[in-house]
Amino acid sequence: MIQISTTPRIEYNETMNIHTVFTGVANAHIIENPRGVILVDAGMPHQARWIVGKIRALGHSPQAVRLILCTHGHIDHAGSAVALKRLTGAPIALHRGDARLVATSRLKIPPGRNRFINFTKWVMETFGWLAPIETFTPDILLEDGQSLREFGMDARVIHTPGHTAGSISLAFDDGAVFVGDAILNLLRVSFPLYWEDPASARASACKIRALQPRVLYSGHGRAFDARALDTFVGDHCDSK
Template identity: 35%
Template sequence: MDITPVIDRIWMLRFPVGQAYALRLADAGWALVDTGLPGYADEILDALGSLGAAPEDLRDIVLTHAHFDHTGSAAGLAAATGARVLAGAADAPVVRGDAPGPEPVLRDWEIPVFEAVHAHANLPLPHAAPPCPVDVELADGDTLDWGEEARVVHVPGHTPGSIALHLPSSGVLFTGDTIANVQQLMPGVFNLDQEKTLASFRRQAELDVETACFGHGDPIVGGAGAALRAVVLEPA
């Protein structure tokens, strides 16, 4: 597994499709934002171990949304570590396996991209992650005490319950899939509601952000808020 430092206390874990982020918390313990594809729990634990974290040090697993390339290894990690799992309220039933995940509404140009991504990574269609208990359902404005405040931002559009996490004191934003940085900085693709996705992009661009960590594509370290606002201001 590719482990890439982002800034102090944050590392990116990259999978064949997508990525997760490991955070060493300011007070004690560790957190994960997303868990990658199914079947990677042991590799994630090994990655955390290489960073100095024992399984019992993992405190929180925050899922930005219910798609299987973000929730795939959550159940295995929760069982192995005892960490609590947190997800947006509207996506929590899908994470738990109590409701089917809606398929994205693909624009014409997205259909071959969607198929190519799955073919490249040898991902099955249709697909699903193992059901995972959700301990905490998150809503807009909720905060997590990680030794510094981590604020939940509801960013629907990609899925109904998509969330971002904003750490104001560090200037860090975890966008999930509402924003991507693949070849260019752009709103995410494969969305249920394109207009809501664009509104969610604009909302995140208004935040005070220096470092942005995306579900797909390299993080932006330094000036991330200005980069997001530049995209918002581009002519349609």
């Protein structure tokens, strides 16, 4: 079931509102300001109409969406990207490092952090629990440092690889940072459950910390603040 998060919405200024939509597996984030709407992450396959319904519930037409930005190319973050593009007309943006992931309909899950997580990976892949996605070529290939001002947002792209080669975070000028699966907040703030490159994932967490964020929005779990991030990764980053 898709629902708008019941946690308090965090507002940073008078012109930007952030709404987190839980898609049953991961989070999608609807960001609105007077210049339009962008969608950060696109849910699982077959969820596009539900997500558009949430956008309508906020008082926007589908055509108000100016950009569909996927933090990475996994099924739970890009699964409905093509269908959302059809419904909204908005372009899909993804880092070039993950273009290979959305060029195939079947997701290959990266290695897990431990044996139990690798067992869950084996179960999902063996028993076909991951629906195929509608493949696509991104309309916009994102680069580190790229500005989103042309889409009405005072934000820039931060390349934060590790979970995948093309994972990105989105850093707003007011201190909000959308980290995708670079950092999770499930039972606690942690590294991603699955990662293509553990060393890069750790470095990316430090890169995010160096942004001095005020609040962080993860692809999984609730928003969290800089203190929680520092508790999780501070010692590791400071020892480098």
